[in-house]
Amino acid sequence: METNERQQLYAFDEQRYIPQLSIDCVVFGFHEQQLKVLLVNMHQTPYWALPGGFIQQNEDVDDAAARILFQRTGAHDIYLEQFYAFGKVNRNFTDVHRQIMAQIGLKAGEDHWIFRRFVSLGYYALVHFPEVDISSGMLKEPCAWFDVHQVPALIFDHNEIVQKALETLQRSLDEKLVGFKLLPETFTMGELQSLYETILGVRLLRTNFQRKILSMQILERTEKRFSGGAHKAPYLYRFIPKLNQI
Protein backbone atom coordinates (compact mmCIF):
# COMPACT_ATOMS: atom_id res chain seq x y z
CA MET A 1 0.00 0.00 0.00
CA GLU A 2 1.37 3.34 -0.91
CA THR A 3 1.29 6.22 1.48
CA ASN A 4 -1.64 7.55 -0.44
CA GLU A 5 -3.58 4.36 0.08
CA ARG A 6 -2.84 4.37 3.78
CA GLN A 7 -4.06 7.90 4.01
CA GLN A 8 -7.23 6.92 2.24
CA LEU A 9 -7.72 4.04 4.66
CA TYR A 10 -7.50 6.25 7.71
CA ALA A 11 -9.70 8.88 6.11
CA PHE A 12 -12.25 6.58 4.61
CA ASP A 13 -15.92 7.11 4.98
CA GLU A 14 -16.68 5.19 8.12
CA GLN A 15 -20.40 5.50 7.47
CA ARG A 16 -19.94 3.16 4.57
CA TYR A 17 -18.61 0.31 6.70
CA ILE A 18 -19.76 -1.67 9.69
CA PRO A 19 -17.87 -0.16 12.61
CA GLN A 20 -15.63 -2.20 14.89
CA LEU A 21 -15.91 -5.26 12.69
CA SER A 22 -13.14 -6.48 10.41
CA ILE A 23 -12.12 -9.44 8.29
CA ASP A 24 -8.77 -11.17 8.31
CA CYS A 25 -7.87 -13.70 5.62
CA VAL A 26 -5.40 -16.55 5.95
CA VAL A 27 -4.51 -17.31 2.34
CA PHE A 28 -2.94 -20.72 1.87
CA GLY A 29 -0.94 -21.77 -1.16
CA PHE A 30 1.13 -24.88 -1.87
CA HIS A 31 4.55 -24.48 -3.43
CA GLU A 32 7.76 -26.51 -3.41
CA GLN A 33 6.45 -28.98 -0.85
CA GLN A 34 5.55 -26.19 1.52
CA LEU A 35 2.28 -24.80 2.75
CA LYS A 36 2.56 -21.05 2.33
CA VAL A 37 0.67 -18.17 3.88
CA LEU A 38 0.25 -14.78 2.23
CA LEU A 39 1.31 -11.87 4.43
CA VAL A 40 1.28 -8.12 3.95
CA ASN A 41 4.00 -5.77 5.03
CA MET A 42 2.46 -2.81 6.78
CA HIS A 43 3.39 0.53 5.37
CA GLN A 44 7.11 1.23 5.93
CA THR A 45 7.24 -0.71 9.17
CA PRO A 46 8.83 -4.05 10.01
CA TYR A 47 5.35 -5.36 10.82
CA TRP A 48 3.73 -8.18 8.87
CA ALA A 49 0.02 -8.78 8.98
CA LEU A 50 -2.75 -10.85 7.46
CA PRO A 51 -4.53 -9.27 4.52
CA GLY A 52 -7.73 -7.82 5.85
CA GLY A 53 -10.35 -5.18 5.53
CA PHE A 54 -13.80 -4.04 6.48
CA ILE A 55 -17.39 -4.85 5.58
CA GLN A 56 -19.47 -2.44 3.59
CA GLN A 57 -22.97 -1.75 4.81
CA ASN A 58 -24.41 -3.07 1.58
CA GLU A 59 -22.53 -6.33 1.16
CA ASP A 60 -22.64 -9.80 2.66
CA VAL A 61 -19.77 -10.66 4.97
CA ASP A 62 -18.75 -13.47 2.62
CA ASP A 63 -18.71 -11.03 -0.29
CA ALA A 64 -16.58 -8.63 1.70
CA ALA A 65 -14.00 -11.35 2.25
CA ALA A 66 -13.97 -12.15 -1.47
CA ARG A 67 -13.61 -8.47 -2.34
CA ILE A 68 -10.76 -7.98 0.11
CA LEU A 69 -8.92 -10.92 -1.41
CA PHE A 70 -9.53 -9.72 -4.91
CA GLN A 71 -8.07 -6.34 -4.06
CA ARG A 72 -4.93 -8.05 -2.82
CA THR A 73 -4.46 -10.82 -5.34
CA GLY A 74 -6.43 -9.77 -8.39
CA ALA A 75 -8.05 -13.22 -8.34
CA HIS A 76 -11.75 -13.99 -8.47
CA ASP A 77 -13.48 -17.19 -7.38
CA ILE A 78 -11.09 -17.96 -4.59
CA TYR A 79 -12.21 -20.73 -2.25
CA LEU A 80 -13.09 -19.07 1.05
CA GLU A 81 -14.32 -20.47 4.33
CA GLN A 82 -15.14 -18.55 7.46
CA PHE A 83 -13.68 -20.29 10.49
CA TYR A 84 -13.84 -18.15 13.63
CA ALA A 85 -14.64 -14.72 15.07
CA PHE A 86 -11.92 -13.23 17.22
CA GLY A 87 -13.43 -11.02 19.88
CA LYS A 88 -11.13 -10.37 22.82
CA VAL A 89 -11.82 -7.03 24.41
CA ASN A 90 -8.24 -5.85 23.96
CA ARG A 91 -8.31 -6.17 20.18
CA ASN A 92 -7.55 -2.53 19.53
CA PHE A 93 -4.42 -1.58 17.71
CA THR A 94 -3.74 1.94 18.71
CA ASP A 95 0.04 1.68 18.94
CA VAL A 96 0.74 0.29 15.50
CA HIS A 97 -1.69 2.63 13.78
CA ARG A 98 -0.33 5.67 15.62
CA GLN A 99 3.17 4.74 14.46
CA ILE A 100 2.09 4.41 10.84
CA MET A 101 0.10 7.62 11.02
CA ALA A 102 3.15 9.43 12.29
CA GLN A 103 5.17 8.14 9.35
CA ILE A 104 2.72 9.41 6.78
CA GLY A 105 2.22 12.68 8.56
CA LEU A 106 -1.30 12.17 9.83
CA LYS A 107 -2.62 13.41 13.11
CA ALA A 108 -5.69 11.74 14.50
CA GLY A 109 -7.76 12.49 17.56
CA GLU A 110 -8.23 10.00 20.36
CA ASP A 111 -11.63 9.09 18.94
CA HIS A 112 -10.50 8.04 15.47
CA TRP A 113 -12.48 4.98 14.43
CA ILE A 114 -9.35 2.85 13.88
CA PHE A 115 -8.46 3.10 17.58
CA ARG A 116 -11.62 1.36 18.69
CA ARG A 117 -11.79 -2.26 19.70
CA PHE A 118 -12.42 -4.57 16.71
CA VAL A 119 -14.03 -7.97 16.37
CA SER A 120 -12.49 -9.79 13.42
CA LEU A 121 -14.00 -12.54 11.31
CA GLY A 122 -11.37 -15.07 10.24
CA TYR A 123 -11.54 -16.59 6.77
CA TYR A 124 -9.16 -19.04 5.25
CA ALA A 125 -8.61 -19.12 1.51
CA LEU A 126 -7.15 -21.83 -0.72
CA VAL A 127 -5.49 -20.74 -3.93
CA HIS A 128 -3.54 -22.28 -6.79
CA PHE A 129 -0.14 -20.90 -6.01
CA PRO A 130 1.17 -20.28 -9.54
CA GLU A 131 -2.05 -18.55 -10.59
CA VAL A 132 -1.79 -15.85 -7.97
CA ASP A 133 0.30 -12.84 -8.82
CA ILE A 134 0.75 -11.03 -5.56
CA SER A 135 1.85 -7.88 -7.36
CA SER A 136 -1.28 -7.67 -9.46
CA GLY A 137 -3.65 -6.55 -6.73
CA MET A 138 -5.09 -3.08 -6.58
CA LEU A 139 -3.25 -2.43 -3.34
CA LYS A 140 0.42 -1.72 -3.60
CA GLU A 141 1.51 -2.65 -0.10
CA PRO A 142 4.12 -5.40 -0.50
CA CYS A 143 2.96 -8.99 -0.06
CA ALA A 144 4.99 -12.14 0.40
CA TRP A 145 4.52 -15.84 0.91
CA PHE A 146 5.80 -17.46 4.09
CA ASP A 147 6.07 -21.11 5.03
CA VAL A 148 3.25 -21.65 7.50
CA HIS A 149 5.75 -23.09 9.95
CA GLN A 150 8.09 -20.11 9.59
CA VAL A 151 5.65 -17.27 10.01
CA PRO A 152 7.32 -14.28 11.67
CA ALA A 153 5.84 -12.44 14.62
CA LEU A 154 2.73 -10.72 13.28
CA ILE A 155 0.81 -7.74 14.55
CA PHE A 156 -2.09 -8.01 16.96
CA ASP A 157 -3.30 -11.58 17.41
CA HIS A 158 -2.62 -12.56 13.81
CA ASN A 159 -0.33 -15.44 14.73
CA GLU A 160 -3.18 -16.94 16.71
CA ILE A 161 -5.49 -16.49 13.73
CA VAL A 162 -3.03 -18.31 11.45
CA GLN A 163 -2.80 -21.15 13.96
CA LYS A 164 -6.54 -21.56 14.19
CA ALA A 165 -6.87 -21.43 10.41
CA LEU A 166 -4.32 -24.20 10.06
CA GLU A 167 -6.13 -26.38 12.59
CA THR A 168 -9.39 -25.84 10.74
CA LEU A 169 -7.74 -26.70 7.43
CA GLN A 170 -6.35 -29.91 8.91
CA ARG A 171 -9.80 -30.98 10.06
CA SER A 172 -11.35 -30.02 6.72
CA LEU A 173 -8.87 -32.00 4.62
CA ASP A 174 -10.71 -35.30 4.91
CA GLU A 175 -14.07 -33.86 5.85
CA LYS A 176 -14.54 -31.55 2.89
CA LEU A 177 -11.76 -32.74 0.57
CA VAL A 178 -10.53 -29.20 0.16
CA GLY A 179 -6.93 -30.21 -0.51
CA PHE A 180 -7.47 -30.29 -4.25
CA LYS A 181 -8.17 -26.58 -4.22
CA LEU A 182 -4.47 -26.08 -3.52
CA LEU A 183 -3.36 -28.14 -6.53
CA PRO A 184 -3.50 -27.52 -10.27
CA GLU A 185 -6.07 -29.19 -12.50
CA THR A 186 -3.99 -32.36 -12.79
CA PHE A 187 -1.41 -33.69 -10.36
CA THR A 188 0.45 -36.84 -9.48
CA MET A 189 -0.29 -39.04 -6.51
CA GLY A 190 3.06 -38.03 -5.05
CA GLU A 191 2.14 -34.36 -5.19
CA LEU A 192 -1.17 -35.03 -3.48
CA GLN A 193 0.52 -37.07 -0.77
CA SER A 194 3.11 -34.38 -0.24
CA LEU A 195 0.31 -31.85 0.20
CA TYR A 196 -1.41 -34.00 2.82
CA GLU A 197 1.83 -34.62 4.67
CA THR A 198 2.68 -30.95 4.74
CA ILE A 199 -0.70 -29.81 5.98
CA LEU A 200 -1.13 -32.56 8.55
CA GLY A 201 2.49 -32.46 9.65
CA VAL A 202 2.88 -36.23 9.51
CA ARG A 203 4.54 -38.77 7.22
CA LEU A 204 2.17 -41.11 5.41
CA LEU A 205 2.86 -44.53 3.94
CA ARG A 206 2.82 -44.11 0.18
CA THR A 207 1.06 -47.35 -0.68
CA ASN A 208 -1.69 -46.95 1.89
CA PHE A 209 -2.26 -43.30 1.04
CA GLN A 210 -2.69 -44.26 -2.61
CA ARG A 211 -5.11 -47.05 -1.74
CA LYS A 212 -7.19 -44.79 0.49
CA ILE A 213 -7.47 -41.92 -1.94
CA LEU A 214 -8.25 -44.17 -4.90
CA SER A 215 -10.91 -46.03 -2.91
CA MET A 216 -12.74 -42.74 -2.44
CA GLN A 217 -13.61 -42.77 -6.14
CA ILE A 218 -13.03 -39.07 -6.52
CA LEU A 219 -10.07 -39.17 -8.89
CA GLU A 220 -10.02 -39.62 -12.63
CA ARG A 221 -6.79 -40.98 -14.05
CA THR A 222 -5.56 -39.25 -17.18
CA GLU A 223 -2.36 -39.73 -19.15
CA LYS A 224 1.07 -40.47 -17.80
CA ARG A 225 3.53 -37.70 -17.24
CA PHE A 226 6.91 -38.20 -18.94
CA SER A 227 9.20 -35.81 -17.23
CA GLY A 228 12.47 -35.74 -15.43
CA GLY A 229 13.33 -38.66 -13.25
CA ALA A 230 15.08 -41.88 -14.13
CA HIS A 231 12.12 -44.00 -13.20
CA LYS A 232 8.63 -45.08 -14.06
CA ALA A 233 6.41 -42.16 -15.04
CA PRO A 234 3.52 -41.43 -12.73
CA TYR A 235 -0.06 -41.02 -13.87
CA LEU A 236 -1.73 -37.64 -13.67
CA TYR A 237 -5.02 -37.46 -11.82
CA ARG A 238 -7.91 -35.05 -11.93
CA PHE A 239 -10.34 -34.39 -9.07
CA ILE A 240 -13.90 -35.48 -9.90
CA PRO A 241 -16.09 -34.97 -6.85
CA LYS A 242 -18.92 -37.36 -6.21
CA LEU A 243 -22.36 -35.88 -6.66
CA ASN A 244 -23.19 -35.54 -2.98
CA GLN A 245 -20.12 -33.43 -2.39
CA ILE A 246 -19.14 -29.96 -3.34
Add this chain to the structure above:
Amino acid sequence: METNERQQLYAFDEQRYIPQLSIDCVVFGFHEQQLKVLLVNMHQTPYWALPGGFIQQNEDVDDAAARILFQRTGAHDIYLEQFYAFGKVNRNFTDVHRQIMAQIGLKAGEDHWIFRRFVSLGYYALVHFPEVDISSGMLKEPCAWFDVHQVPALIFDHNEIVQKALETLQRSLDEKLVGFKLLPETFTMGELQSLYETILGVRLLRTNFQRKILSMQILERTEKRFSGGAHKAPYLYRFIPKLNQI
Protein backbone atom coordinates in the same frame (compact mmCIF):
# COMPACT_ATOMS: atom_id res chain seq x y z
CA MET B 1 -39.39 -9.72 29.00
CA GLU B 2 -41.86 -7.26 30.39
CA THR B 3 -42.88 -4.20 28.49
CA ASN B 4 -40.56 -2.23 30.68
CA GLU B 5 -37.64 -4.41 29.70
CA ARG B 6 -38.43 -4.07 26.03
CA GLN B 7 -38.54 -0.33 26.41
CA GLN B 8 -35.17 -0.42 28.10
CA LEU B 9 -33.76 -2.49 25.27
CA TYR B 10 -34.83 -0.04 22.62
CA ALA B 11 -33.68 2.89 24.69
CA PHE B 12 -30.43 1.42 25.87
CA ASP B 13 -27.19 3.28 25.70
CA GLU B 14 -25.89 2.28 22.31
CA GLN B 15 -22.51 3.79 23.09
CA ARG B 16 -22.01 0.99 25.56
CA TYR B 17 -22.30 -1.75 22.95
CA ILE B 18 -20.62 -2.67 19.71
CA PRO B 19 -23.01 -1.47 17.00
CA GLN B 20 -24.45 -3.78 14.36
CA LEU B 21 -23.03 -6.86 16.04
CA SER B 22 -25.14 -9.32 18.00
CA ILE B 23 -24.96 -12.76 19.58
CA ASP B 24 -27.49 -15.56 19.18
CA CYS B 25 -27.36 -18.62 21.38
CA VAL B 26 -28.65 -22.07 20.51
CA VAL B 27 -29.11 -23.69 23.92
CA PHE B 28 -29.36 -27.46 23.78
CA GLY B 29 -30.77 -29.63 26.54
CA PHE B 30 -31.57 -33.33 26.66
CA HIS B 31 -34.88 -34.44 28.15
CA GLU B 32 -37.14 -37.46 27.68
CA GLN B 33 -35.09 -38.83 24.81
CA GLN B 34 -35.31 -35.57 22.95
CA LEU B 35 -32.79 -32.91 22.07
CA LYS B 36 -34.39 -29.63 23.09
CA VAL B 37 -33.69 -26.05 22.09
CA LEU B 38 -34.47 -23.06 24.27
CA LEU B 39 -36.56 -20.40 22.55
CA VAL B 40 -37.85 -17.03 23.63
CA ASN B 41 -41.26 -15.66 22.85
CA MET B 42 -40.92 -12.10 21.68
CA HIS B 43 -42.93 -9.59 23.61
CA GLN B 44 -46.64 -10.17 23.04
CA THR B 45 -46.18 -11.47 19.53
CA PRO B 46 -46.52 -14.96 18.08
CA TYR B 47 -42.82 -14.80 17.19
CA TRP B 48 -40.25 -17.14 18.69
CA ALA B 49 -36.58 -16.36 18.60
CA LEU B 50 -33.21 -17.52 19.85
CA PRO B 51 -32.03 -15.92 23.07
CA GLY B 52 -29.57 -13.23 22.10
CA GLY B 53 -28.06 -9.94 22.94
CA PHE B 54 -25.27 -7.50 22.31
CA ILE B 55 -21.60 -7.11 23.17
CA GLN B 56 -20.45 -4.49 25.58
CA GLN B 57 -17.45 -2.41 24.60
CA ASN B 58 -15.56 -3.65 27.62
CA GLU B 59 -16.15 -7.39 27.45
CA ASP B 60 -14.84 -10.29 25.40
CA VAL B 61 -17.29 -11.71 22.88
CA ASP B 62 -17.20 -15.03 24.73
CA ASP B 63 -18.01 -13.30 27.98
CA ALA B 64 -20.90 -11.51 26.35
CA ALA B 65 -22.36 -14.84 25.28
CA ALA B 66 -22.02 -16.19 28.83
CA ARG B 67 -23.62 -13.07 30.27
CA ILE B 68 -26.53 -13.24 27.84
CA LEU B 69 -27.17 -16.84 28.78
CA PHE B 70 -26.93 -16.09 32.48
CA GLN B 71 -29.51 -13.36 32.12
CA ARG B 72 -31.89 -15.84 30.51
CA THR B 73 -31.28 -18.96 32.54
CA GLY B 74 -29.73 -17.80 35.78
CA ALA B 75 -27.01 -20.40 35.23
CA HIS B 76 -23.27 -19.81 35.35
CA ASP B 77 -20.54 -21.97 33.85
CA ILE B 78 -22.58 -23.07 30.86
CA TYR B 79 -20.59 -24.83 28.15
CA LEU B 80 -20.45 -22.46 25.19
CA GLU B 81 -18.89 -22.78 21.78
CA GLN B 82 -18.88 -20.22 19.00
CA PHE B 83 -19.71 -21.85 15.69
CA TYR B 84 -20.42 -19.30 12.96
CA ALA B 85 -20.92 -15.63 12.11
CA PHE B 86 -24.06 -14.88 10.14
CA GLY B 87 -23.55 -11.87 7.95
CA LYS B 88 -26.00 -11.60 5.07
CA VAL B 89 -26.60 -8.03 4.07
CA ASN B 90 -30.35 -8.29 4.62
CA ARG B 91 -30.05 -9.15 8.29
CA ASN B 92 -32.03 -6.19 9.49
CA PHE B 93 -35.22 -6.72 11.36
CA THR B 94 -37.14 -3.56 10.93
CA ASP B 95 -40.58 -5.10 10.54
CA VAL B 96 -40.64 -7.18 13.69
CA HIS B 97 -39.17 -4.46 15.83
CA ARG B 98 -41.57 -1.84 14.48
CA GLN B 99 -44.45 -4.13 15.36
CA ILE B 100 -43.23 -4.64 18.92
CA MET B 101 -42.51 -0.95 19.33
CA ALA B 102 -46.04 -0.15 18.28
CA GLN B 103 -47.40 -2.54 20.90
CA ILE B 104 -45.50 -0.93 23.72
CA GLY B 105 -46.23 2.56 22.52
CA LEU B 106 -42.79 3.54 21.30
CA LYS B 107 -42.13 5.68 18.30
CA ALA B 108 -38.70 5.46 16.74
CA GLY B 109 -37.14 7.38 13.91
CA GLU B 110 -35.87 5.72 10.77
CA ASP B 111 -32.34 5.87 12.11
CA HIS B 112 -32.90 3.92 15.33
CA TRP B 113 -29.93 1.63 15.91
CA ILE B 114 -32.08 -1.52 16.00
CA PHE B 115 -33.11 -1.02 12.38
CA ARG B 116 -29.58 -1.31 11.09
CA ARG B 117 -28.15 -4.41 9.49
CA PHE B 118 -26.66 -6.81 12.08
CA VAL B 119 -23.94 -9.41 11.91
CA SER B 120 -24.64 -12.11 14.48
CA LEU B 121 -22.20 -14.46 16.16
CA GLY B 122 -23.73 -17.88 16.72
CA TYR B 123 -22.93 -19.79 19.91
CA TYR B 124 -24.25 -23.15 20.93
CA ALA B 125 -24.63 -24.01 24.59
CA LEU B 126 -24.96 -27.39 26.29
CA VAL B 127 -26.82 -27.49 29.60
CA HIS B 128 -28.02 -30.08 32.08
CA PHE B 129 -31.71 -29.88 31.42
CA PRO B 130 -33.07 -30.34 34.97
CA GLU B 131 -30.67 -27.78 36.38
CA VAL B 132 -31.92 -24.96 34.21
CA ASP B 133 -34.92 -23.06 35.48
CA ILE B 134 -36.09 -21.05 32.55
CA SER B 135 -38.18 -18.82 34.78
CA SER B 136 -35.28 -17.85 37.00
CA GLY B 137 -33.52 -15.56 34.58
CA MET B 138 -33.41 -11.81 35.04
CA LEU B 139 -35.44 -11.35 31.89
CA LYS B 140 -39.11 -12.07 32.13
CA GLU B 141 -39.90 -12.73 28.50
CA PRO B 142 -41.36 -16.26 28.37
CA CYS B 143 -39.02 -19.07 27.38
CA ALA B 144 -39.81 -22.61 26.36
CA TRP B 145 -38.04 -25.77 25.26
CA PHE B 146 -38.74 -27.21 21.82
CA ASP B 147 -37.72 -30.50 20.30
CA VAL B 148 -34.95 -29.59 17.88
CA HIS B 149 -36.84 -31.40 15.12
CA GLN B 150 -40.08 -29.55 15.88
CA VAL B 151 -38.83 -26.00 16.01
CA PRO B 152 -41.51 -23.58 14.81
CA ALA B 153 -40.85 -20.87 12.26
CA LEU B 154 -38.52 -18.41 13.95
CA ILE B 155 -37.83 -14.77 13.25
CA PHE B 156 -35.09 -13.59 10.94
CA ASP B 157 -32.70 -16.38 9.95
CA HIS B 158 -32.88 -18.11 13.31
CA ASN B 159 -34.03 -21.44 11.86
CA GLU B 160 -30.88 -21.49 9.76
CA ILE B 161 -28.81 -20.74 12.85
CA VAL B 162 -30.39 -23.66 14.72
CA GLN B 163 -29.67 -25.94 11.78
CA LYS B 164 -26.02 -24.94 11.61
CA ALA B 165 -25.66 -25.32 15.37
CA LEU B 166 -27.04 -28.85 15.19
CA GLU B 167 -24.64 -29.79 12.41
CA THR B 168 -21.75 -28.42 14.43
CA LEU B 169 -22.89 -30.35 17.49
CA GLN B 170 -23.06 -33.56 15.47
CA ARG B 171 -19.49 -33.13 14.30
CA SER B 172 -18.31 -32.22 17.79
CA LEU B 173 -19.84 -35.27 19.47
CA ASP B 174 -16.94 -37.60 18.75
CA GLU B 175 -14.34 -34.92 18.17
CA LYS B 176 -14.69 -33.10 21.47
CA LEU B 177 -16.79 -35.57 23.48
CA VAL B 178 -19.20 -32.81 24.41
CA GLY B 179 -22.18 -35.14 24.77
CA PHE B 180 -21.56 -35.62 28.47
CA LYS B 181 -22.24 -31.95 29.04
CA LEU B 182 -25.89 -32.69 28.30
CA LEU B 183 -26.12 -35.47 30.89
CA PRO B 184 -26.14 -35.44 34.68
CA GLU B 185 -23.10 -36.41 36.74
CA THR B 186 -23.89 -40.13 36.45
CA PHE B 187 -25.87 -41.88 33.76
CA THR B 188 -26.49 -45.30 32.28
CA MET B 189 -25.06 -46.56 29.04
CA GLY B 190 -28.59 -46.61 27.65
CA GLU B 191 -29.05 -42.93 28.38
CA LEU B 192 -25.76 -42.09 26.72
CA GLN B 193 -26.65 -44.14 23.67
CA SER B 194 -30.05 -42.52 23.46
CA LEU B 195 -28.35 -39.11 23.53
CA TYR B 196 -26.05 -40.05 20.68
CA GLU B 197 -28.88 -41.50 18.63
CA THR B 198 -31.01 -38.41 19.10
CA ILE B 199 -28.29 -35.95 18.19
CA LEU B 200 -26.96 -37.90 15.24
CA GLY B 201 -30.40 -38.95 14.03
CA VAL B 202 -29.37 -42.58 13.55
CA ARG B 203 -29.94 -45.89 15.35
CA LEU B 204 -26.84 -47.45 16.86
CA LEU B 205 -26.20 -51.07 17.75
CA ARG B 206 -26.26 -51.27 21.53
CA THR B 207 -23.43 -53.78 21.95
CA ASN B 208 -21.06 -52.02 19.62
CA PHE B 209 -21.82 -48.60 21.02
CA GLN B 210 -21.01 -49.89 24.50
CA ARG B 211 -17.78 -51.45 23.31
CA LYS B 212 -16.69 -48.29 21.54
CA ILE B 213 -17.42 -45.91 24.41
CA LEU B 214 -15.82 -48.18 27.01
CA SER B 215 -12.71 -48.62 24.87
CA MET B 216 -12.20 -44.85 24.99
CA GLN B 217 -11.30 -45.15 28.66
CA ILE B 218 -13.17 -42.03 29.59
CA LEU B 219 -15.86 -43.56 31.79
CA GLU B 220 -15.67 -44.61 35.41
CA ARG B 221 -18.16 -47.25 36.47
CA THR B 222 -19.90 -46.61 39.78
CA GLU B 223 -22.67 -48.55 41.50
CA LYS B 224 -25.64 -50.21 39.89
CA ARG B 225 -28.91 -48.44 39.66
CA PHE B 226 -31.90 -50.36 41.09
CA SER B 227 -34.88 -48.64 39.69
CA GLY B 228 -37.95 -49.33 37.70
CA GLY B 229 -37.75 -51.95 35.04
CA ALA B 230 -38.31 -55.67 35.32
CA HIS B 231 -34.82 -56.51 34.26
CA LYS B 232 -31.17 -56.46 35.14
CA ALA B 233 -30.08 -53.19 36.70
CA PRO B 234 -27.66 -51.13 34.65
CA TYR B 235 -24.45 -49.66 36.00
CA LEU B 236 -24.09 -45.94 36.39
CA TYR B 237 -21.13 -44.28 34.73
CA ARG B 238 -19.29 -41.05 35.34
CA PHE B 239 -17.32 -39.12 32.71
CA ILE B 240 -13.60 -38.96 33.51
CA PRO B 241 -11.78 -37.21 30.68
CA LYS B 242 -8.30 -38.28 29.80
CA LEU B 243 -5.61 -35.76 30.60
CA ASN B 244 -5.03 -34.57 27.07
CA GLN B 245 -8.66 -33.62 26.69
CA ILE B 246 -10.86 -30.96 28.18
Add this chain to the structure above:
DNA sequence: GTTTTATTGTATCATTATGGTACAATAGTA
Protein backbone atom coordinates in the same frame (compact mmCIF):
# COMPACT_ATOMS: atom_id res chain seq x y z
C1' DG C 1 -41.25 -69.71 45.87
C1' DT C 2 -40.99 -70.46 41.00
C1' DT C 3 -41.45 -68.91 36.45
C1' DT C 4 -41.49 -65.31 33.15
C1' DT C 5 -39.91 -61.05 30.99
C1' DA C 6 -37.15 -57.35 29.54
C1' DT C 7 -32.78 -55.46 29.64
C1' DT C 8 -27.81 -55.48 30.54
C1' DG C 9 -22.96 -56.88 30.08
C1' DT C 10 -19.88 -59.52 27.51
C1' DA C 11 -18.16 -62.92 24.24
C1' DT C 12 -17.62 -64.24 19.58
C1' DC C 13 -17.78 -64.28 14.73
C1' DA C 14 -17.67 -61.83 10.06
C1' DT C 15 -16.47 -57.87 7.51
C1' DT C 16 -14.03 -53.78 6.60
C1' DA C 17 -10.35 -50.45 7.33
C1' DT C 18 -5.63 -49.59 8.21
C1' DG C 19 -0.42 -50.46 8.96
C1' DG C 20 3.36 -52.51 6.77
C1' DT C 21 6.09 -55.37 3.30
C1' DA C 22 7.05 -57.33 -1.24
C1' DC C 23 7.52 -57.10 -5.99
C1' DA C 24 6.82 -56.38 -10.90
C1' DA C 25 6.75 -52.44 -14.24
C1' DT C 26 9.27 -48.79 -16.43
C1' DA C 27 11.55 -44.06 -17.99
C1' DG C 28 15.70 -42.51 -17.98
C1' DT C 29 20.90 -43.05 -17.06
C1' DA C 30 25.38 -45.36 -17.11
Add this chain to the structure above:
DNA sequence: TACTATTGTACCATAATGATACAATAAAAC
Protein backbone atom coordinates in the same frame (compact mmCIF):
# COMPACT_ATOMS: atom_id res chain seq x y z
C1' DT D 1 22.24 -53.92 -22.05
C1' DA D 2 22.37 -53.41 -17.19
C1' DC D 3 21.28 -50.28 -13.56
C1' DT D 4 18.49 -46.93 -10.72
C1' DA D 5 14.78 -44.66 -8.71
C1' DT D 6 10.02 -44.41 -8.49
C1' DT D 7 5.36 -46.06 -9.41
C1' DG D 8 1.33 -49.17 -9.22
C1' DT D 9 -0.48 -53.05 -7.11
C1' DA D 10 -0.70 -57.32 -4.56
C1' DC D 11 -0.46 -59.33 -0.20
C1' DC D 12 -0.38 -60.23 4.83
C1' DA D 13 -1.02 -58.74 9.76
C1' DT D 14 -3.47 -56.05 12.83
C1' DA D 15 -7.16 -52.96 14.36
C1' DA D 16 -11.76 -51.19 14.00
C1' DT D 17 -16.47 -51.97 13.12
C1' DG D 18 -20.96 -54.65 12.07
C1' DA D 19 -23.78 -58.29 13.67
C1' DT D 20 -25.26 -62.27 16.47
C1' DA D 21 -25.46 -65.15 20.66
C1' DC D 22 -25.96 -65.85 25.38
C1' DA D 23 -25.55 -65.75 30.39
C1' DA D 24 -26.89 -62.62 34.28
C1' DT D 25 -30.50 -60.47 36.86
C1' DA D 26 -34.26 -57.15 38.91
C1' DA D 27 -38.85 -57.03 38.98
C1' DA D 28 -43.43 -58.73 37.74
C1' DA D 29 -46.63 -62.64 37.05
C1' DC D 30 -48.19 -66.74 38.68
